[in-house]
Amino acid sequence: MSRNDPTISRQKFIDELMRWRRGSVTRRHFLGVTGLGLATAVMAQAVPGLKPRRALAADLGDTLNFTTWPNYFDPANLEAFTKQTGVAINVSVFGSNEEMLAKLQAGGTGWDVFVPTNYTISTYKKLDLIDPLDLKRLPNYDPSSQDQRFVKPGTIDGTVYAVPKDWGTTGYVVNTAKVKGEMTSWKQFWDRTRDDLSGRVMVHDYQLTTIGNALKYFGYSFNSIDPKELADAEKLLLDAKPHLFAINSDYQPAMRAGDAWMSVCWTGDGEQLHRDMPEMAYVIGREGGEIWTDFYAIPKSAPHKAAAYAFIDYILTPEVNAREVLAHGYPSTDARTNKLLPAKVLDDPILYPAQELLTNLEFGAAATLTDPNRAELMARFKSA
Amino acid sequence: MRWYALAIYVFLYLPIVLIVFFSFNSGRYAMDWQGFSFQWYGRAFANRFAMQALATSLEVGLWTAALSTVIGTLTAIGLERTRGWPRRLFDGLIYVAIMVPGVVIGIATLIAFVTLFGALNPLLAHLFGPDGPQLAMGRATVVGAHVLFNLAVVTLIVRARLAGLDRSLIEASEDLYATPLGTFRQVVLPLLTPAILAGFLLSFTFSFEDFIIAFFVAGPNNTLPIYIFSSIRRGITPEINAIGTVVLIVSLTLLITAQFLLRSRDRAVAGKG
Amino acid sequence: MTAAAGTRDEGRGGGRATTALLLAPASAFFLLLLLLPLAVVIVYSFGERAPAGGYLPAFSFDNYLNLAARGQAFLNTLTLAPLGTLLCALVAYPLAYFLAVRASPRIRTLLLVLVIVPFWASQLLRIYAWLLILGSKGIPALLSLVGIEDLLLVNTRFAVLVGMVYGYLPLMIFPIYVSLEKLDKRLLEASSDLGARPWRTFLQVTLPMSLEGVATGSLLVFILLMGEFIIPALLGGGKVFFIGNALVDLFLQSRNWPYGAAVSIALIAIMLASIVTYMRFVLGKRGQRPNAFM
Numbered sequence: 001m002s003r004n005d006p007t008i009s010r011q012k013f014i015d016e017l018m019r020w021r022r023g024s025v026t027r028r029h030f031l032g033v034t035g036l037g038l039a040t041a042v043m044a045q046a047v048p049g050l051k052p053r054r055a056l057a058a059d060l061g062d063t064l065n066f067t068t069w070p071n072y073f074d075p076a077n078l079e080a081f082t083k084q085t086g087v088a089i090n091v092s093v094f095g096s097n098e099e100m101l102a103k104l105q106a107g108g109t110g111w112d113v114f115v116p117t118n119y120t121i122s123t124y125k126k127l128d129l130i131d132p133l134d135l136k137r138l139p140n141y142d143p144s145s146q147d148q149r150f151v152k153p154g155t156i157d158g159t160v161y162a163v164p165k166d167w168g169t170t171g172y173v174v175n176t177a178k179v180k181g182e183m184t185s186w187k188q189f190w191d192r193t194r195d196d197l198s199g200r201v202m203v204h205d206y207q208l209t210t211i212g213n214a215l216k217y218f219g220y221s222f223n224s225i226d227p228k229e230l231a232d233a234e235k236l237l238l239d240a241k242p243h244l245f246a247i248n249s250d251y252q253p254a255m256r257a258g259d260a261w262m263s264v265c266w267t268g269d270g271e272q273l274h275r276d277m278p279e280m281a282y283v284i285g286r287e288g289g290e291i292w293t294d295f296y297a298i299p300k301s302a303p304h305k306a307a308a309y310a311f312i313d314y315i316l317t318p319e320v321n322a323r324e325v326l327a328h329g330y331p332s333t334d335a336r337t338n339k340l341l342p343a344k345v346l347d348d349p350i351l352y353p354a355q356e357l358l359t360n361l362e363f364g365a366a367a368t369l370t371d372p373n374r375a376e377l378m379a380r381f382k383s384a
Numbered sequence: 385m386r387w388y389a390l391a392i393y394v395f396l397y398l399p400i401v402l403i404v405f406f407s408f409n410s411g412r413y414a415m416d417w418q419g420f421s422f423q424w425y426g427r428a429f430a431n432r433f434a435m436q437a438l439a440t441s442l443e444v445g446l447w448t449a450a451l452s453t454v455i456g457t458l459t460a461i462g463l464e465r466t467r468g469w470p471r472r473l474f475d476g477l478i479y480v481a482i483m484v485p486g487v488v489i490g491i492a493t494l495i496a497f498v499t500l501f502g503a504l505n506p507l508l509a510h511l512f513g514p515d516g517p518q519l520a521m522g523r524a525t526v527v528g529a530h531v532l533f534n535l536a537v538v539t540l541i542v543r544a545r546l547a548g549l550d551r552s553l554i555e556a557s558e559d560l561y562a563t564p565l566g567t568f569r570q571v572v573l574p575l576l577t578p579a580i581l582a583g584f585l586l587s588f589t590f591s592f593e594d595f596i597i598a599f600f601v602a603g604p605n606n607t608l609p610i611y612i613f614s615s616i617r618r619g620i621t622p623e624i625n626a627i628g629t630v631v632l633i634v635s636l637t638l639l640i641t642a643q644f645l646l647r648s649r650d651r652a653v654a655g656k657g
Numbered sequence: 658m659t660a661a662a663g664t665r666d667e668g669r670g671g672g673r674a675t676t677a678l679l680l681a682p683a684s685a686f687f688l689l690l691l692l693l694p695l696a697v698v699i700v701y702s703f704g705e706r707a708p709a710g711g712y713l714p715a716f717s718f719d720n721y722l723n724l725a726a727r728g729q730a731f732l733n734t735l736t737l738a739p740l741g742t743l744l745c746a747l748v749a750y751p752l753a754y755f756l757a758v759r760a761s762p763r764i765r766t767l768l769l770v771l772v773i774v775p776f777w778a779s780q781l782l783r784i785y786a787w788l789l790i791l792g793s794k795g796i797p798a799l800l801s802l803v804g805i806e807d808l809l810l811v812n813t814r815f816a817v818l819v820g821m822v823y824g825y826l827p828l829m830i831f832p833i834y835v836s837l838e839k840l841d842k843r844l845l846e847a848s849s850d851l852g853a854r855p856w857r858t859f860l861q862v863t864l865p866m867s868l869e870g871v872a873t874g875s876l877l878v879f880i881l882l883m884g885e886f887i888i889p890a891l892l893g894g895g896k897v898f899f900i901g902n903a904l905v906d907l908f909l910q911s912r913n914w915p916y917g918a919a920v921s922i923a924l925i926a927i928m929l930a931s932i933v934t935y936m937r938f939v940l941g942k943r944g945q946r947p948n949a950f951m
Contacts, residue, residue, distance in 0.1 A: 065604035070617040090604055091433060093614030098710075098910045105711045105912065106491070107498035108521035110604030123709050199809050205895050206910055246812045246894025250617040253785075256413060259792045259811060272618075303520075370709045375911030376726065382906070383729040383898035389755045389768075392748065396775045396826065399786030403778060415789050455682040462679030465672065474680070477687045483928050484695070485884025487904045488921040492694030495914075499697070532690040535683060593780050595887065596905075612781050620785055628782040635777035640770065 060087050060307040067092045067100065067114040069294075070250070071272060074327035081314050087307045095249050096206040097369065104129045104299055111299050112308040115165055118153035118293045119208075119364035125156050131298045132159045137309040140317045142336065150293040150333040153363070162295030163312065166330040168267035169353060169361060170209050170290035173251075177279040178261040186216040186285035189262070190240055198243040202251045202263035207378040208364055209264055209290060210237070210247070216287045223365040230377055237381045247382060255280065271329030271350045282350040288360035293333065400632070407625035414620040424622040425630070434627055437611035441592055444523055444607060448530040449588035453580055455531070456538025461572075463539070464546055481536040490600035493529045497521060497601070521603030529601050530591040537590070538583035545579035581645060585638070592635075701918035710912025720919035727920055730903040731927070737814065737889075737899070738882040741821035742875050748822055749829035750871065754863075756830075757837035758845075769834070773827045784820060784891045791816050791892075812894025820892040821882055828881070829874040836870025837863070876935065883928050900924050 066078075070093045078089045092111075094100050097120045103109050105127065116124060124130045135141065141163050143151070154162035174183050179197060183189070193201040203210045212222040214233040224230065246254065251263040255273055265273075270282030296312045298305060314320060322340035325332050331351040332338055338346060345351065368374060407425070411418030428434055463474055501519040508516055549572070557567040595609040602610065608631070615624050705715040724731075756768055775783065789795055791810040800808055810816055840863065848858040886901030895902075900920065907917030 070614060088432070090436070090606065091614075092604065092606060092610075093617060095617065096910065098912065101710065102909045102912050106494050106600075108494060108501070108525075108601075108603055110520060110522070127709060127711075202894075241896065244894075244896065245809075246896060248890075248895045253415075253616070253619045253788075254792075256619060257415060257789070257792055257794060269618075372706060372911065372913065375913065379727070379903065379906060379911065380729075382895060383727065383733065383903065385751070385755050385759055388751050389760075392752045392826075393771065395823070396772065398790060399783045399823075400775050400778055402786040402789060403782050415794075455686065458679045459683040462676050462683075465676045466680070470680075474683070477691060479932075480695075480925070480929075481687065481691050483880055483932070484691075484925060485901060485904070485921075487884060487886060487901055487908070488698065488924070489691075489694060491904075491908050491914075491917070492698045492921075493690060495701070496694045496697045500693075528686075528690050532686055535686060539683070589777060595781070609779065609781060612779055616781065616785060620782070625782065628779045632774075632778045636774055 060085055060310055061304045062086060063088055063090060064304055064307040064311055065090045065092070065110050065112045065302075066311070067094060067109075067111045069094060069115060071268070072115065072328050072330075074323050077315065077320055077323055077327075080320075081311060084314075085307070085310060087304075087310070089311070097208075098206055101369075104301075107301065109299065109301065110303055112302040112304045113296055113298060113311055115294050116162065116297055117364065118150075118295070119366050119369055121153050121162050121295065121297065122156060122366045123369060124297070125161055129300055130161050131300050131302070131305070132161055133163060133298065134309070135160060138163065138313045138316065140313045142334070145335040147333045147335070153293060154295045154297075162297040163316065164333040165294045165296050165315075166325065166328075166332050167291070167293045168330045169284055169358075170213075170264065170266055170292070171270070171282055171284040171353075173255060173263055173265035173270045173273055174281045174283055175255065175258070175261045175277075175279055176281050178258070183262075183281075183283050184286050186213055186287050186289065189283075189285065190214065190217045190236060193240050193262070194243050197262055200245050200259075200261040201240075201243065202246050202248060202254060202260045203244060204249045204251075204264050205247050205382075206249060207374045208368060210381070211374055211377060212364075212368070213264060213285065213289055214240075216285055216289055219287060222288060222290055222362045223368045225367055225371045225373060227373065230373060234377050234380065237377075238384050241381060241384055267331070267351060268329040271348070274350060275329070284353050284357045284361070286357070286360070288362060291358065291361035291363055293363075294330075403625050404629050404632070406620075407622050407629045409622040409625075412621060414622045414625050421622075424626040428623050428626040428630070431623065433606070434608075434611060434615075434623070437606045437608045438627070438631075440523060440602075440605050441608035444526050444530065444598075445588045445592040447523075447527045448534055448591035449584045451527065451531045452534035452538050452587040453584045456535045456583055457542050457576065457580055459535065459539045460542035460546055461568075463543060478536040478539055481532055486533075486594065486596040489529060489532070490597040493525070493597075494521065494600040497525055521601055522605055523602070525601045525603070526598050526605070526607065527591075529597045530587075530594060534583075534587035534590055537586060538580075541583045541586070542576060542579045545576055549575055588638075589635075698918045698921050701915050702922050704915035704918075706913045706915055710914075712914045715915075720916045721923070723916065724919065724923055727900065727903050730898050730900045731923075733898055734883060734900040735927070737817065737821070737897070738879060738885070741818055741825070741882050742879045744818060744822050745825055745829045745878050746833075746871055746875055749826055749833055749874065750867075753830050753833035753837055753870070754867075757834050757840070758842075758863075769831075772830050776827045780824065780887070781891075783823070784888065787816070787820055787823065787892060791819070811892065812896055814893070814897055816892040817889050817897045820888040821885070824888060825878045825881060828877050832874035832877070833867060833870040836867045836873075840866050872935075876932065880928065880932070883924065 064087050066089050068091065072093075073091070078091070082088050094103075097117050100114060100116065101120060101123065104111070104114075104124070116130075121130070135143075146164060147167075150164050150167045154160060154164060172183075172189055178200070179192075183192075189201075203213075211230070211233055214236045215222060215224050215229060217236055218229070218232050220226070220229040220232070224233075245260045248254070251260060251265065252269060252273060254260040255263055256277070265282065267282070270280070273280040274282060296315070298308045298312075302308050315324065316334070318334065318336040318340055321332055321334060321337040325337065325341060325345065329351065332341075406414040406417070408420050408422065409417050410421030410423065459474070463471055466474070498521070501521075505518050508518060553571055553575070554567060557571045562570065593609060594607075595613055598607045599610055599613075606614075608627070612624055612627070615621070701712050702720055703716050703718070705713040705717065705719075707713040752772075756765060756772075760768055788811055791797075795810075797805075797808040797810060844862055844866075845858055848862050849855065853861070884901050886899055886905050889897040889899045889902055890905075904917055904920060904924075907913050907920060
């Protein structure tokens with residue numbers, strides 16, 4: 001990969017980031033040398049006639065309502081965007097795709113940019129809740145530098161509705177200080193939950209991954225809506241329920257406190273936990289499980305569309321995006337961003353699992369999201 | 385007896401002590417003690433999102449308290465003058481307003497208003513052009529949904545107080561040829577003050593603490609409980625505890641002031657009729 | 658009976674107009690923010706779930722016929738909410754008694770204020786503090802010092818009950834306090850002068866006269882517990898499923914809004930029925946209203 005990048009080399013970027021984090025350089029210096037200043041310039045070009053700050057603020061408005069997942073952005077990036085454009089970002093954080101969809105369906109959200117996962121986008125489109133994206137307004141987004149495995153769900157019938165933010169997997173995190181023996185599969189996950197790890201295991205509080213990973217125990221598809229297969233999964237879930245510590249998608253506090261020893265877990269949470277507590281190991285079940293892409297999209301009802309485009313364009317600028325990845329710990333889909341990341345990140349097996357593990361993973365399916373039987377199964381599981 | 389009381393106070397204050405204690409933690413996660421530091425207070429005040437949420441909650445809380453108190457008081461007085469089915473109807477509505485769970489009122493209000501706004505907005509656009517005013521979910525809708533519950537509560541409190549009023553005072557005032565409005569201003573209102581103050585405080589608290597109604601009807605606005613809820617999804621930081629501590633100190637001040645005001649009048653705030 | 662001004666000199670028409678004016682703002686609120694949303698809930702409850710979730714207009718009773726699918730959640734709520742109310746009353750009564758009868762009047766106000774102060778700190782933060790107290794580094798760690806190992810307290814019904822008692826204790830203490838405080842102390846003195854033991858005095862004089870406060874507090878706490886969802890979600894770890902949690906899931910996760918609407922109506926109906934029954938049989942008098950809110 002090229003070291004004579006016109007803006008800044010990977011090593012230099014990391015060095016500057018670390019210096020900034022340590023506090024030995026000011027943010028202004030950091031923004032200057034790392035190309036965040038450049039990002040401003042690029043954006044100013046991208047939005048014609050908006051170079052003077054005042055005019056920019058006037059045209060973009062003063063607010064952007066950004067809806068995303070917890071711990072899923074670098075606050076410094078958002079601040080920098082506000083500094084450059086005068087647009088204050090109002091962040092809302094959600095717990096599941098279903099919740100996001102429910103709120104957009106009900107209406108009145110006022111969201112400008114949100115972060116749907118691959119399997120929801122066709123539903124948003126069908127319900128006419130999202131806008132097609134005008135790529136001309138996203139000059140920093142380069143389709144050709146995207147890893148093609150992850151882009152597709154954002155494009156429906158040739159029209160782009162969403163651009164990729166990052167990708168990841170859903171495996172489980174294990175506190176190896178407490179859990180002995182090598183963990184490699186969903187079979188082990190569910191068996192040991194009902195055995196020596198009783199009372200110490202968490203699963204997500206939404207149907208897709210909880211039911212999906214119970215299905216994997218039997219080797220069924222993660223996305224199955226077959227009644228017989230779902231019945232098997234239900235039996236397993238009901239059997240395991242008394243042994244669970246909690247049903248909650250917010251598993252970091254309990255894992256950190258040592259109350260829970262094992263939990264269904266997304267890439268970035270695994271990375272964040274591992275970063276602070278090296279005994280936390282991230283496992284992708286041998287049988288498979290979920291691989292996913294999160295996207296940026298603009299709701300049809302967005303009140304600040306110009307600011308929404310400016311923000312997506314800004315955040316997808318490789319230098320900005322690289323800082324996002326370092327903050328949230330999810331791998332980028334953009335080769336230009338990866339070029340700026342340190343080898344340590346690119347070699348991290350949590351972010352980039354071995355190919356043989358990836359091949360068994362499945363993308364969530366739209367039918368899984370809207371299937372009423374899976375929803376009812378989840379309710380029975382929770383109320384049992 | 386004394387020991388039992390002490391035990392209850394320990395029970396009530398144990399979590400509060402923990403919240404305040406861990407707000408001085410220098411570490412990144414609240415419950416993982418690293419050392420003493422004031423830094424999170426500085427960070428909390430510098431955190432634009434948190435301060436914005438706090439400001440929204442204060443604004444919504446004050447509007448809710450003001451509207452609930454005024455409307456609730458008027459309703460209580462009006463109901464004292466009402467007999468028969470209108471009174472029974474209002475009684476029923478008041479109890480239903482208190483009874484409907486927040487989850488239900490939140491979702492139902494959201495759907496009702498989105499539908500209503502959807503019908504009205506084209507009309508507004510027609511009248512004032514595309515850049516004219518449009519109705520949207522926001523602080524006003526939160527205030528509306530909060531007032532519903534609290535106005536019912538205030539009505540009950542004020543009515544209890546009204547029922548306990550000494551009627552001879554009013555008759556005396558009327559015998560002295562005071563106008564009805566004069567009697568109200570100079571006799572009834574001062575006697576109602578403790579109940580009105582109690583209603584104001586209670587409404588403010590309910591509004592300030594509410595998560596679920598605001599979650600549905602706040603549109604893109606975050607209130608403080610919504611902000612706190614989304615911030616603690618990945619672990620509580622001392623910063624959140626610092627915000628909680630500041631809120632506690634402010635409300636404590638409010639409460640002591642109110643208690644002082646109430647005590648100077650009558651201790652039984654909402655005595656039985 | 659009238660407390661407001663001036664029904665005597667005014668003509669009936671004028672009085673009516675004033676009354677109507679006084680009730681107008683509340684009427685507007687009830688119409689727009691209670692009846693309109695409730696109408697939406699009722700209409701939705703007869704609808705169908707759209708294929709991708711949400712609402713599809715229809716007229717069917719299927720949602721009501723299917724209420725049994727949330728039977729377990731109704732059952733959980735209908736056992737834990739009354740149990741929580743009862744525990745709340747049992748914990749609150751001695752303290753209210755202490756405050757009203759035993760505590761020195763000089764510090765009584767201070768002690769009362771101290772009861773309500775925790776109520777003013779963020780509810781979510783208080784719940785998370787309980788997670789720490791009941792979590793493995795809290796009480797179980799202390800108990801392991803005396804040989805009780807691996808006790809799991811968080812995410813159990815026990816934790817939910819602790820959270821419910823904690824969260825609603827002030828709402829129970831105040832009405833009981835008010836009813837005890839009104840009690841004529843001379844009655845108690847007379848009773849003991851007549852040679853009654855303190856215990857008998859309590860059972861035959863104090864307790865019956867304070868039952869009104871207990872009833873008021875219980876009603877209030879019960880109403881709020883029936884719709885509770887945050888305490889079971891956080892302290893029950895998602896494993897203790899109240900009807901409030903079922904509603905949140907129905908509206909936000911499975912997006913079966915019509916069914917959620919029917920469950921809401923059923924919940925309101927159950928609450929109305931239990932409260933009317935309670936008022937008739939426990940409070941004895943019809944129309945006696947719970948008004949000691951503070």
